[in-house]
Amino acid sequence: MTTPSRGSDRTEAIMRTTLELGQEIGYAKLSIEAIAARAGAGKHTIYRRWPSKGALLLDSLLSLHESSLDYPDTGDLVADLRTQIHAAVDLLGKPPFGPLYRALVGEAQSNPLVAAALNERFITPQAALTVARLTTARDQGQLSPAFDLTLAMAILSGPLYFQLLITQEPLTHDYVDRVLNALFSGMAKPS
Amino acid sequence: MTTPSRGSDRTEAIMRTTLELGQEIGYAKLSIEAIAARAGAGKHTIYRRWPSKGALLLDSLLSLHESSLDYPDTGDLVADLRTQIHAAVDLLGKPPFGPLYRALVGEAQSNPLVAAALNERFITPQAALTVARLTTARDQGQLSPAFDLTLAMAILSGPLYFQLLITQEPLTHDYVDRVLNALFSGMAKPS
Numbered sequence: 001m002t003t004p005s006r007g008s009d010r011t012e013a014i015m016r017t018t019l020e021l022g023q024e025i026g027y028a029k030l031s032i033e034a035i036a037a038r039a040g041a042g043k044h045t046i047y048r049r050w051p052s053k054g055a056l057l058l059d060s061l062l063s064l065h066e067s068s069l070d071y072p073d074t075g076d077l078v079a080d081l082r083t084q085i086h087a088a089v090d091l092l093g094k095p096p097f098g099p100l101y102r103a104l105v106g107e108a109q110s111n112p113l114v115a116a117a118l119n120e121r122f123i124t125p126q127a128a129l130t131v132a133r134l135t136t137a138r139d140q141g142q143l144s145p146a147f148d149l150t151l152a153m154a155i156l157s158g159p160l161y162f163q164l165l166i167t168q169e170p171l172t173h174d175y176v177d178r179v180l181n182a183l184f185s186g187m188a189k190p191s
Numbered sequence: 192m193t194t195p196s197r198g199s200d201r202t203e204a205i206m207r208t209t210l211e212l213g214q215e216i217g218y219a220k221l222s223i224e225a226i227a228a229r230a231g232a233g234k235h236t237i238y239r240r241w242p243s244k245g246a247l248l249l250d251s252l253l254s255l256h257e258s259s260l261d262y263p264d265t266g267d268l269v270a271d272l273r274t275q276i277h278a279a280v281d282l283l284g285k286p287p288f289g290p291l292y293r294a295l296v297g298e299a300q301s302n303p304l305v306a307a308a309l310n311e312r313f314i315t316p317q318a319a320l321t322v323a324r325l326t327t328a329r330d331q332g333q334l335s336p337a338f339d340l341t342l343a344m345a346i347l348s349g350p351l352y353f354q355l356l357i358t359q360e361p362l363t364h365d366y367v368d369r370v371l372n373a374l375f376s377g378m379a380k381p382s
Contacts, residue, residue: 027301103301109294118357144378144380155373155378179345181339184379185377186335187346188334189336190335
C-alpha cells in the first residue's frame, strides 16, 4: 500500500514524464510503455488511472494550465479579456503545451473518449468562467445586452483555434488584440 | 501509356473509393493498400500521385466541395453569407464529408505536409473568395469600414471550427444564424 502522498508524487512524476517525453518525441510516437519506463512506474499503474495515452496527456496538460483558467476582474471587460487571452496564448505558443494541445485536439477527432474528456475537464469549466465574467460585465453595462452568452466561447476562442489548428500561424498578443477589437466593434456598418 | 481520359477516370475512381472506404471504416483504419485493392489500382499508381493517405483524402474531399466554395452576390451581404455558410454546414453535417474532414484536420496536427496542403488547396482559396465578397459589400456600405479583412476567415469560420472540432455538437443553420447575428452586432454596448 502507498500513502496518499506517495501516490500523488507518483502521479505527478508520470504526468511530468508524459510532457517531457511528448515534447521530445512528439505525441504520435509517445507510448504508455515508454512513459512507464522513464517514470519508473508500472504500465498497469498508469492504465489503472488513465484508459489511454490521450487521457493521460489531457491530465498532464491540465496540470500546467489550471491557474491560468481564471479571469481577472479589474472592472474593465476588454482589458480583462486581453489579460486572460494573452496568458492563454503565451501557454499555447510555447512547448510543451502548444504542440501537445494541438495533438490532443487531433486525437479528439478520432477518439470520442478524449473528445468528451477535453470538453468535460477543460472546455466546459473555461466556458463557465468566461460566461461569469461576461455576465458581470453585462450587469455593469460593458457588454451588449443582446450578446448571446451561449456563443461566448465559440466567438471568443473560435478565431484562436482557427489560427492554432488550421492556418497554424503564430498566436500573438497582437492577433488577440485585433480579434477582440473586431468582435467588440462588430461587422455591421455603424448606423 | 494511358490516355488523359482513362487516367482521369482512374483518378476519380480512386478518390471515390477513398471516400467510400473512409466512411465505412473510418480514417484511422484507412490504408493506401486497401484503397488500391478496392479501386482495382496499383499501390504505386496511388503513391505516384499522392504522397500520403492524408493528401489523397484532401483531394477526395475537395472533389466533393469545389462548387460550394463560391459566394452568391445578391447585393445583401448577410443573406449571402448565410446562404454560403448554410451550404458549407450542410456538407459538414453529413457523411462522408464531415467525419472525414474532421479526421483530415486531426491529421494536419501531426503532419505538416497535410497542414500545408489543406491551407494551400482549401483555406487560402476560400479566404480569397470571402475577402472578395466582403470587399464588394464594404464598397456598397454593408460592412463596417473598420473591419479588418485579414481576420475575415478567422472571425467567420472560427466559431464553426470550434463547434466542429472542440465541442463536436451539431452544426445547424440556426447556429450559423446566431453566430452571424452576434458578429454583425458586435459585443460592445451600443453607444
